[in-house]
Amino acid sequence: MKTITIIGGGIIGMTLAVYLDPTQYEVTVVDQHIGQATSASAGIISPWLSKRRNKKWYHLAQDGAAFFEKLVKDFALDRRIYAPSGTLILRPEEELLALAALAESRKKAAPEIGEIQLLNRTQTKQALPLLKARPTLFISGGGRLDGRAYLLHIREIAKQRNVQFIEGKAMIQKYSGSWDVLVNGQSLHSDILCLTAGPGVHGLLAPLGYQVDVRPQKGQLLSFATPFKTDDWPVAMLAGEGDLIPFANGNILLGATHENDAKWDLTPTQAAKQQLMTGIHDFLEEPNLLYQTPLSFRVGTRAYTSDFAPFFGDVSGQGILYAASGLGSSGLTTGPYIGYLLASSFNQSGQQRADFSQYSKPVSDYVRKISPSSH
Ligand SMILES: Cc1cc2nc3c(=O)[nH]c(=O)nc-3n(C[C@H](O)[C@H](O)[C@H](O)COP(=O)(O)OP(=O)(O)OC[C@H]3O[C@@H](n4cnc5c(N)ncnc54)[C@H](O)[C@@H]3O)c2cc1C
Incomplete structure (x- = not known):
């Protein structure tokens, strides 16, 4: 059994947590509950008439909107x-x-x-x-999706699947065979780290020597x-x-x-x-x-990122550090599908590395190593 820590309990992090296979992973979600976009959002799911020219974004938004049929069935989302x-x-x-x-x-x-x-x-x-x-x-x-009601509902299902929740601000300390994350003065160790902290991904990765194109x-x-x-x-x-x-x-x-x-x-x-x-x-x-x-x-x-497009995937190239952010104004539409895609790639670990290139540019376009430090 591997351990995964997800930092950021918004729509990506929570959907990822609840789609992870509980027979393969022990999952912990850390969230500080400050400034969260998901629970403040407007809730419009209707991307089709967007004038944006970014084809990868449109493909993601289109498939994200189509994914709602499955999401509603999988988690019995009611009309509320x-x-x-x-x-x-x-x-x-x-x-x-x-x-x-x-x-x-x-x-x-x-x-x-x-x-x-x-x-x-x-x-x-x-x-x-x-x-x-x-x-x-x-x-x-x-x-229309009520982001706040969605998170509350998913949290209850996640608890039944043994997902652990910690409230507090996380800081990544180091990697030495496993990740060491500090929350509320306590250390949390995990094999895999997923950063779904919205614009907070920048501050989390900076101490590891990364520059992140997200604001x-x-x-x-x-x-x-x-x-x-x-x-x-x-x-x-x-x-x-x-x-x-x-x-x-x-x-x-x-x-x-x-x-x-x-x-x-x-x-x-x-x-x-x-x-x-x-x-x-x-x-x-x-x-x-x-x-x-x-x-x-x-x-x-x-x-949001410089080209207003989201990014998600493996940051380290070694299957131990992942990030997903930059969802901008359409993250309720794309976020659940991104969480699902990431979870599916983890659940099939050992197989070919997941390819998200139809949906976004490589993570390395947004997350760059600028100084040497662990991972
Ligand atoms: C006013 C508004 C209206 C919107 N309307 C729409 C809409 O109509 N349709 C649509 O599709 N999208 C809409 N969006 C966009 C959508 O809400 C976001 O893109 C999406 O919710 C982002 O989800 P996320 O999981 O990436 O991040 P978030 O929901 O922001 O979650 C990230 C979480 O990480 C936590 N965090 C950050 N750093 C740390 C740390 N160091 N330690 C612990 N926790 C941390 C934060 O507190 C937060 O809870 C709207 C957004 C806003 C703000």
Whole structure:
């Protein structure tokens, strides 16, 4: 039996932990529960109409979205956690036809896009009554994931599979036949180390002589506790930074900001509130119906790389040190699949080294050894 320590209990780390074969691995997850992107996130799973040109990223996001069917079955996720509620795309009317054509062409490789329908003004209002009557594009396969509820649910399943949890900030000390990780003043030894700590991967690897191309990005969103029956409302995707994400029980999220200069700051700001409300204002029939309901902030730290693409895989080339980070704004879509791919490669250890090149550039493009030290 080998021991694996996973540093970072967000969506990648937890999905990885729960897919690892408990007959092969003793698994420990260390998480400091600060700034976590997963539990702050908006929850939109709908990558197909992205204008990003990075083909590897699109391939990963497409397969990540398709993976939800398996994820829902494997862990019995109910609609409170993941709901295929559909997405409404709000764009100027003259762009909708071209977007519908793009959706049709992408559906050939991604049937999970589902039904693609141009909605007229009345149909849009019926689908999401808070919006002004306007033509929109509806994609039935889009979904919403409650990141926080997902982690709580997966944690219970992981416990049943003997995964151990430690709360605290981890530091990697050294490698001498096994890894020595310091948490809460105690040493933890393990054969394999997986770093799924978002932008924290940088600080964890620096003492080992690595430079990591990953930075923190602050994201803020607003959460409204409304009296509306939102359970079956679709997600509304706007062109700017003001997507509207209805969850169950009247909860509606509005977000999110992308703040590159805020580093690790987690303070909610009035400027963000203003920006988000201004962004959505013209799309709402009566904005005060939303604005007058009780409101709270959610703030998290995303990880992003120079080319805004994620990386994951074997850092050491020796099967003992792995990292996955840089998921940016689409990590709820790609994160579970990355966790699954990593777990599958561990569960098949001894076989050929896993090849993730269809999904991302080599890890060595993002994680570089700059000074000699152990591994
Ligand atoms: C406001 C916001 C809205 C978003 N909306 C969407 C969306 O609509 N759709 C979508 O697909 N994605 C969205 N995302 C992106 C998505 O949430 C992230 O990309 C994804 O959750 C990242 O997961 P992760 O597991 O890599 O990292 P995280 O969830 O950030 O988890 C990393 C964990 O590592 C811990 N950690 C760090 N360093 C250490 C250490 N030294 N010791 C112990 N623990 C450590 C952190 O505390 C954290 O808990 C959003 C993100 C934000 C912030």
